[in-house]
Amino acid sequence: MRTAQGRVEPAGMRPVAATHASSVHERIRADILAGRLRPGARLPIKAMMARYEVGQTPLREALNRLAADGLVAAEDQRGFAVPGISADELQELTRTRCWLEERALRESMAAATEAWEEAVLLAGHRLLRTPRGLDSEDPAAEAPWEARHREFHDLLVANCGSRWLMGFCAQLTDRHQRYRKLAARRAFPHRDVRAEHQAIMDAVLARDADAAVARLMAHYAVTAEIILHDESVFPSKS
Numbered sequence: 001m002r003t004a005q006g007r008v009e010p011a012g013m014r015p016v017a018a019t020h021a022s023s024v025h026e027r028i029r030a031d032i033l034a035g036r037l038r039p040g041a042r043l044p045i046k047a048m049m050a051r052y053e054v055g056q057t058p059l060r061e062a063l064n065r066l067a068a069d070g071l072v073a074a075e076d077q078r079g080f081a082v083p084g085i086s087a088d089e090l091q092e093l094t095r096t097r098c099w100l101e102e103r104a105l106r107e108s109m110a111a112a113t114e115a116w117e118e119a120v121l122l123a124g125h126r127l128l129r130t131p132r133g134l135d136s137e138d139p140a141a142e143a144p145w146e147a148r149h150r151e152f153h154d155l156l157v158a159n160c161g162s163r164w165l166m167g168f169c170a171q172l173t174d175r176h177q178r179y180r181k182l183a184a185r186r187a188f189p190h191r192d193v194r195a196e197h198q199a200i201m202d203a204v205l206a207r208d209a210d211a212a213v214a215r216l217m218a219h220y221a222v223t224a225e226i227i228l229h230d231e232s233v234f235p236s237k238s
Contacts, residue, residue: 024140027052037082038082039083043082097169097220103165105212105213109207112207120201121205123152124152127151132193133145156200179224182231199215200215
């Protein structure tokens with residue numbers, strides 16, 4: 001196989017390298033979003049190669065892809081790191097996510113089809129039936145709920161008709177999830193998240209766009225307030 005630069009590579013080399021890079025990209029991304037790689041943590045190449053059992057080339061490719069998505073910081077002469085967090089960024093992320101998802105949800109509802117509404121209904125019921133896993137000491141216990149949660153929110157905007165808008169919404173969701181996963185688990189049991197999701201789904205299926213948007217925006221605003229007032233994430237300066 002001849003590369004764009006004119007070099008000849010053995011058949012099959014590029015697909016294998018691409019597969020390795022995609023695999024490690026998803027694993028690092030999952031660790032960042034779950035908080036297993038903490039904000040501000042350095043990501044030294046040798047240590048990351050050992051942790052993910054991958055070669056340097058696919059690892060660097062994966063880290064560069066994550067840097068393009070804003071989930072990794074690439075620093076001149078210093079390598080890679082997990083971006084830090086700040087209250088200002090969280091507030092900006094929440095505002096921007098609300099702006100974009102309001103438009104995406106309204107467009108999705110304006111173009112509503114029976115298939116899309118059935119998909120939202122199914123995703124909503126799956127989410128409502130899935131335990132949150134907050135009482136378990138095993139972090140993996142939350143994984144099924146997190147997957148259902150992401151599926152439901154992604155579907156709300158999936159019918160908007162714009163791949164660009166969906167892509168921007170997905171990037172903001174990723175960045176916002178970093179903050180949500182850092183918040184103390186004790187804060188969320190006092191909140192009826194199940195009722196919030198039910199209310200959003202009910203408004204969507206009733207084709208009440210104003211109510212659906214209002215409930216979705218309130219859902220994100222409450223999440224941001226919980227995180228902002230969590231001393232484990234943003235310690236008081238007093």
